[in-house]
Amino acid sequence: MDDSRPIFAQVAENIENDIISGALPEEGQAPSINEFAAFYRINPATALKGVNVLVDAGILYKKRGIGMFVATGAQEQLKGARRDSFSSEYVRPLLAEAEKLGIDSAQLTQMIAKEANNS
Amino acid sequence: MTSTIEVTNLSKHFGKVNAVNDVSFTVAENKIYGLLGRNGAGKTTLMQLLTGQEFASSGTISLFGQPPVENAKVLQNTCFIKESQRYPEDFRPKDVFKTAPWFFANWDQEFADRLIADFRLPLDRRIKKLSRGQLSSIGVIVGLASRAPLTFFDEPYLGLDAVARQIFYDRLLEDYANHPRTVILSTHLIDEVSNLLEHVLVIDEGKLLINEDAETLRNRATNVVGMKTAVEAFIGNREVLHRDGIGGLSSVTVAGLSESERRDAHAAGLELSPVSLQQLIIQLTRTETKEFEASA
Missing domain, CATH: 3.40.50.300 (P-loop containing nucleotide triphosphate hydrolases)
Incomplete structure (x- = not known):
């Protein structure tokens, strides 16, 4: 947890990452609020707020008396949302830094192609 | 409740x-x-x-x-x-x-x-x-x-x-x-x-x-860091909780910023960083307000 964003938002994002990576599979049971709170060392009310963000978005759903589960289609839904924000989250800062250093877009394209080949 | x-x-x-x-x-x-x-x-x-x-x-x-x-x-x-x-x-x-x-x-x-x-x-x-x-x-x-x-x-x-x-x-x-x-x-x-x-x-x-x-308190303040003139222009007559400076750089803590204000700050080349609860409380409860030239 860092201080830069609300902690509940970071909890939600970490759960999203686990769903995208497949660590939390669809229709699998998510950890409980208390488990999240103990793991991240945060107040359970904060953990609940983070989980509720994902419940409201339809990523997680509650089974009464049993716990929370990952919805079918959650992984694709999250990937879609991340793709939509990819430009503003990654490409724009990249361009801004490149411009600061005098790297033009042709050079940048070349650098990306080179890195892609290496990996 | x-x-x-x-x-x-x-x-x-x-x-x-x-x-x-x-x-x-x-x-x-x-x-x-x-x-x-x-x-x-x-x-x-x-x-x-x-x-x-x-x-x-x-x-x-x-x-x-x-x-x-x-x-x-x-x-x-x-x-x-x-x-x-x-x-x-x-x-x-x-x-x-x-x-x-x-x-x-x-x-x-x-x-x-x-x-x-x-x-x-x-x-x-x-x-x-x-x-x-x-x-x-x-x-x-x-x-x-x-x-x-x-x-x-x-x-x-x-x-x-x-x-x-x-x-x-x-x-x-x-x-x-x-x-x-x-x-x-x-x-x-x-x-x-x-x-x-x-x-x-x-x-x-x-x-x-x-x-x-x-949670509300954690989001209450933000540090705005950048060239002194740009920072001053951005904060205008906003409430300033704390001010630090070194050379031509200025670091100012202001009360909560809206999303559009954050975009304005980024556009003006300013860096925004969070203020921890501890920093916020130190700034709110300290009595002296002198500007530290050494720490930024």
């Missing part, structure tokens, strides 16, 4: 000193509160008033709907762990844990035993031979294992090492999750506890300065 504590216009004077000065607030049931403030701000006096160990000069206090002073019904449900708890001359830790269950209806011996092992507390050593940290761990164990519906920790960990403090935080969270109760934690180590708190009370010179949800 039920209030566990209701305080109205509470004051406590010692001679000419206003240790607690016209303070009003409520504490909601089953939340973890941070009671923060500088040395001598009035934190301990406030907790002594709340637990009936001091008489108020004026104002009213209600715990579980009743006044706390000489009220067994209220005090049975209240546990107050003091920074420097004194014990009878010949007491050993095992005597403390033998007597504690007499005072706390919800005492959990198994939990206490587990904590004693966690903190590696020697049970048979005389209390006056214990180290400062071991002494503190007795208080922490009593405070946790008592499971009192209202628990006060006043600087509970003087002398506790980092490992022991982490054990305290972990056990507190774990046990609070399974047995919700109202906890009021007074501490100087704000960074260490800030994620545990749900609500924050800050007192300064006897006055209640902040009474706010911890």
